Amino acid sequence: MARRRGPRGPDRRHANPVLAPAVVRFQEVAPRESVGGGDRKEAAARTSYPARALQLPAAPGVLRVRPGRQDAAMAAAAVVTPEVLRECGCKGIRTCLICERQRGGDQPWQHQKTHQFIYYADTGWAVGAEESDFEGWAFPFPGVTLIEDFVTPAEEAEMVRLMDRDPWKLSQSGRRKQDYGPKVNFRKQKLKTAGFRGLPSFSREVVRRMGLYPILEDFRPVEQCNLDYCPERGSAIDPHLDDTWLWGERLVSLNLLSPTVLSMSREAPGSLLLCLAPSGFPQALVEGATAPGRSVPCREVEVAVPLPRRALLVLTRAARHQWKHAIHRRHIGARRVSATFRELSAEFGPSGRQRELGQELLQTSLSFQGRPT
DSSP states (O other): OOOEEOOOOOOTTOSSGGGOGGGOOOOEEOOOOOOOTTHHHHHHHHOOOOGGGOOOOOOTTSSOOOTTOHHHHHHHHTOOOGGGGSOOOOOTTOOOHHHHHHHTOOOOOOOOOSEEEEEETTTTEEEEOTTSTTBTEEEEOOSEEEETTOSOHHHHHHHHHHHHHSOOEEOGGGOEEEEESOEEETTTTEEEOTTOOOSOGGGHHHHHHHTTSGGGTTOOOSEEEEEEEOGGGTOOEEEEOOOSSSEEEEEEEEEESSOEEEEEEOOOSSEEEEEEOOTTTTTTHHHHOOOOOEEEEGGGEEEEEEEOTTOEEEEOHHHHHTSEEEEOGGGOOSOEEEEEEEEEOGGGSTTSTTHHHHHHHHHHHTTOOOOOO
16 A cells, blocks of 8 residues: 655644645655556555656647746636636526626625634544634544645646637536536436547546556546636535436546635534544644544534645545535635546446446547547
């Protein structure tokens, strides 16, 4: 098993983790070496270099930026053009700054949970925010993995440049989107493969790189959804759980162009048991937490997961199935693009009822010939 390194958590002097990205450090998960046969486990065990040390050759024609043009490419990727600020795709109760201004109304009131906790990736615990009622109290928060600097700045700029060559569709709550996947009706549990030609060519290297990490060693995405956020549109996404009929255990998202915060909440009844964090937090938290001494209602808790620029996020277990995730408007301070990759559920796997359809979807997806559907 690859050793996980545990640098400092975010500086607790900052109440809002997105306001101080320079001092935020995250868990670094070492990739496996590319070896074969019986040497694989041994190589994984001795691998301990951080994600930022990867020197991986890009596939031909993919993720390349000409020398001397990196700064220009990065600046261009962050620009929001005026034409994208004229229309919105909001429906029903969803709104953004554009339609709110057109209607002349105030921003809809958004409920903020009573008790704020901050997730520390190097411990796997959520800790009460500073100067809150639960400062210094914590509870384990399993199922979140962050891999820092998963792509380089040049690769980030090139990915966004290639995305921007294709049209973005207007979406809810001030977002724009690009879908690379089958057309799905989740309510009726039906899907159509017409028009689906696979993931985009520039994702081939990203997917290959994912497989170097133990948690994603057998991850084979069948869908990629790109979302574009910007503060001028008031972009956000409401708390939600992803589908489980078609999509499998792991949700994988690459955060590009700017840092943000993933806000996680749970509507289940009951309470969370809290432990008093020991001195020497956060390093001493894993082994030194005291026995539970307080509790807090689940419905009143929100956990902030700081997402640095160019980080890869993996949600599994409770974080995938029990805790809703959201991006609040207040946490979008500059243009942000996310690329979310989803795998198939067991129903579409080798032993599932729809295994033949699943195999067809995988073959199409991993051909990397796709355009937005």
